[in-house]
Each structure stands twice: as C-alpha cells, then as structure tokens.
Amino acid sequence: RSLSTTARKTLKIGLIPADGIGREVIPAAKAAIEALGSDIPKPEFIDLLAGWETFTKTGNALPHETVDILRDECDCALFGSVSSPSKKVVGYSSPIVALRKELDLYANIRPVLSVAPEVGQKPTIDLVVVRENTECLYIKQEVQTVGENGKEARATRLITERASRRIGQMAFELALARPRKHLTIIHKSNVLSITDGLFRETVRGVPTLPGVNGKYDTVTISEQLVDSAVYRLFREPEVFDVMVAPNLYGDILSDAAAALVGSLGLVPSINAGDDFVMGEPVHGSAPDIAGKGIANPIASIRSAALMLRHLGYTKGADRLDVAVDQVIREGTTLTPDLHGTSSTTEVLNAVLKKL
C-alpha cells in the first residue's frame, strides 16, 4: 500500500479504542468520519483489540492479529488510549509503544493550537511537537541485576543517525509548510553529549544532505535544552513554531504544550510512517472518568482530521476542524474538562451539526 490517494475507492480504517475513555472517544471520531460523505472515499471500519483489558483476557496486550490486519488490510487507523497496571505485571508491555515500532510509525506529530476567539484571528498558541517515535528509552532494553548495595536496574537509550535524520527531515518539511518556518531542536546535550549530540548534529545536518539543494534555506533553526524548553513553553510559548525532539522529551513537551490550550482533551496526534498513519489523541485512558460518558471527543475527532489530511483528504480534514472550531468558539456545548456540562455524545452531535 502507499499513502497516495489516487486509486482508493474505500478507505479501510482500523479502530483500536483500547481502554478507558478510548472506548468513548474513538466511536465519536468514527461517527464524525462517517458524516463526511463524498469528501473522502467510503470508509470501512475494522474493530481491533489491544490494551490492558485485552491483556487480562488473552495474556497479550497487542494480539498479532491486530498488527497483521493493520499492516495487510488497513489504509490507516485510530488508536484510543491504554491503561497501565498499577504494579509491574510480568509479560505486559504497552501496546501503543509496540504498534509504533511494529508499523515503523517513526514520527509522532502533535500540533498544539488554541482556537482564536474570532474567525480569522490568529490563535495565541500555534506550535507542533515533532516527536521521534521509535527509539530513545522507548526501545525498552532494560535489565536488573543485584549488586553489593541491592538491586540495580539499567535501561539503554538509543539514538541513531538514521532515525534522527528522518525525523529531522519530517520536521524541516513541516516547518517549511508553515508561515513562520522556524524549527527548534530540543536536546540535553550538556549532559548527554554523545546521544543528544548525535541527535542535534544530525538534525542540524538535514539542510546539507545530498539532494536537498537549498530547499530548507528559508527555515530558521534554533536549539533549546529540554528543561528550559518546558520553562519557555509556559513563559513565552509564542517563540516556538516546530519543535523536534527525541522520544521521551517529545512525550513530556507535548503534554506541557497541551496544558497551554486548556485541556489534553483538545490535543490530537498522528503516528506517521512512510506507508501508514495512525491517529491518536494525546490524552490517556482517564480511569477517573471512564464509563461516565463525559470524555472530550475533540482530541479524537481532530486526530481523525490529521490522519485524513496526512492521507491527502484535505477537504474532509478541514471540514472536521472547522466544525470543531465553531463548537469551541460557541462555548455552549463543552465537556467538563473545558468547564462545560455536556456529554461526549452532545459534543459529537454539536460537531456533526456543523459539518
């Protein structure tokens, strides 16, 4: 399969709600996609299992079948959220981390955007976190030994030139397509001079790669240590446009940025590879509100929009985003995370009405 849109009659979308509020917000995103009619190829949904509950039932948090069907039959997918056990459980391993790896979804793209109070006004927060999605501490190579002073545990943090280069290229492309064309490289090379040094140098080297031919000359580049990046995100978020970061820093930065726009329930993402894309709300499974029907479906609907845009269905994607913008701007139908009193279904219906 390829990401090209030309020959597609139907759009096969894997749905992996997984745990907690994932089961409430993914169906909402499905309904929003279904409402797009002829702006996208006829969607066909395939329900797939993964997550903590799947683990408790089958002993496997990510059944092989799920991966096979995504790989062989689906054009794209939507993932909900996973709960994690409150204690270490032998054999359990996060299915979202595994999926990113299995499908080589090497870029986690997380736009964080506030909605301007008036149509046509500039949003106050408008940045994208581009997170490397396959390595860093997420390779999960960990060992525990027993030494003189008790247990000792070690994890390996892997940074490769190849992964840094492709995430760097993705980040430069994104920066080039944005009005401000500014890229900030996030690292901690004052401590991790070799691993983060490699990340930084490799990303910096993207504009001089063979074949690039001055394409990125209009992109300005700066750097920021991860600790001060979090600080600046809160003090002067307007300095950031595109931020590119190794996996763990990207995880933390995108949550930090989400806090700026009022709720994690607003922030979407895609996990993108060269031939597959999977939308995923940035929020977690929220066990405290799961099952109550009050989870904010906006992050998932926006993740569907991002996924469709990535596949080339700009019109459908724009319609979803404009509808969501209108609902937020009106402010009368919002879930409790945005200080509203509406349910997931009410917010979904408000969005559907605007489509």
Place this chain on the structure above:
Amino acid sequence: RSLSTTARKTLKIGLIPADGIGREVIPAAKAAIEALGSDIPKPEFIDLLAGWETFTKTGNALPHETVDILRDECDCALFGSVSSPSKKVVGYSSPIVALRKELDLYANIRPVLSVAPEVGQKPTIDLVVVRENTECLYIKQEVQTVGENGKEARATRLITERASRRIGQMAFELALARPRKHLTIIHKSNVLSITDGLFRETVRGVPTLPGVNGKYDTVTISEQLVDSAVYRLFREPEVFDVMVAPNLYGDILSDAAAALVGSLGLVPSINAGDDFVMGEPVHGSAPDIAGKGIANPIASIRSAALMLRHLGYTKGADRLDVAVDQVIREGTTLTPDLHGTSSTTEVLNAVLKKL
C-alpha cells in the same frame, strides 16, 4: 566534618560562581550572608574555579583543587551556573554534574514557592521537587558505534535501590515536616517498567523499612507519570506538595515548576549529601544577559538561605527569606525578568536594607 552546628566558630563557604550570570549572583549571595552578623558563625569565603571558561583556560572544567578544597576545608558551598559549549567539545564535561557526584550530593532539593501578596496569606504555589542527583542518565555512560545505517549512540540509565531509597527517605522526611504531608512519586513505569519500576517500588517501600516504625504513617502517597505531572503542574499545581523524581525528570519538573512562580530567577536549590551541602540557583548562566548587571540575585540569596537552614542556622536563613519576601511584595525594586528595571546590585541593596 559533620553537618552539626555545635562546635563551629567560623563557617567556611566555597564560592564557585563559574560562568555567565553566576559571577553576578554569587557575589550578591555572599554579601547577603555577610550581612547576617552574629546569626551565623563568622563566614569565611574561599573562591574556587569551575566552568566553561575554566575549561578553555586549563583544559579542565572542574580542577581537582576545587574538589579537594571543598571536601577538605569547606563546610558548605555556593555554585553559580555553567555555560555549555555550542558544539560537542572533546574533554569537556559539566562540572556541576561532576561535583554532585564527587561530593555524593545525592539530593537536589528545589522548593518552588510563590510569595503571598500579604504577610500571613498562603502562597498559591508551594511545592518541593526532590530530585535524585547522582544517577539516571546523568551517569554519562555513553558510547557511539557505527552500524549498517550510520552512527548509533547509546546511553545507560542507571537506577539503583540504594539511591532510590535514600532519596525516598529524604522525600518522606521533607513531606513529614510540611503541613500537607503529601508525597507524589514521579516515574514513567508504563514504559520503563524495570528502571522506573525499581524507583517507584523502592520509594513506596520506605515506610516499611526496618527502624521506620510507623514514622511516616501520616504521609499520604500518590504517583504521577512524568508527562502528566508536567501537565498537572500547569493545570492544578495545588495538588502537589513534595514531588520525588529520578534525576532527569526532576531537572525538567523543577524548571516547569519555576515557570509557575514567574521567573527561574526566583528558584533556589540545594545539593545535599550526608556531610556536605551546596546551594545553587536553578537558573542557568543566561549568556544573553551576562555582564549587564541585571541578573536576578534572588535565586542565589534564597539558595544561601536554604543552605544555612540545612546546616541548622534557621534564624539566619529565615531573615534572608523574609527580607526577600518583602522586596518582592513591595515590587518597586525588581530585575527585568520580573518586569522591573532594577539592577542586580539594587535588588541586593534592597534586600540588605530589610535585613
């Protein structure tokens, strides 16, 4: 030497301004300590070298002499801030990271506290980040190899039971001494089940260690994944009291918390071990404003207060803090980071006048 205050006639304080604004704020802290008169033993200051400029001159960012004098002659120390090279430089290694290790200053204690608008009112932000200070990715075991797809770099993240236990004990002690007595354990054990799993279980196990005998029964415990901890810090900072974290998460969290109180220029820390304590402002060397005489000396003066309190000189420490609180509350003599127009010296003089 011991931390006991009984026999001390003089207080030998190593001063390591290091780079950038460190050279402006450490002298200010020195002047504030000198003004305490008989509330502390007669201070004797010993100027010591470290930092990037020291490296460029001597090839060593942390001369052996500095470590030896701190260890053999000083009761405590104040460290400024270090600049880091903008490219990887062979042989350079952060002197603050090395000092923490050499002197086994295993706890980095970073109280983040806003100043209440009126005397006697409760501050809105009042939390302490207790950061493990000797291991995690800060052990700097990094290697680079060349594989099929280019360079590959690996770093080792070390978490030991011993270090987790002693930082856990420190955190429980601090929580016990605070009105709310609440401890939040920060980790990412949904990904790092072995290393962060060990940290989490070990800290959780502190109340049941032999000899503890129910001492911490009044401390309530919760946990938070590092990404959502940063998010919650910005959305509802009041949920946190004492946060205990492995080294890198603690680094990021303390910058995040600093953003809440208006400026990194306000946030102090101590690096504490069983027989040495070193005050250190949380801010960096700020090359953009270095040499202009406008750096905020408050973080360093408060670091001196923390250091004195840790040594048992509560009265001197309180006097410094009360004077700083008054200057902030008046709001007429503040540096530009707090939207004022005053210089480092003017702020220092305002503090000295209140002592």
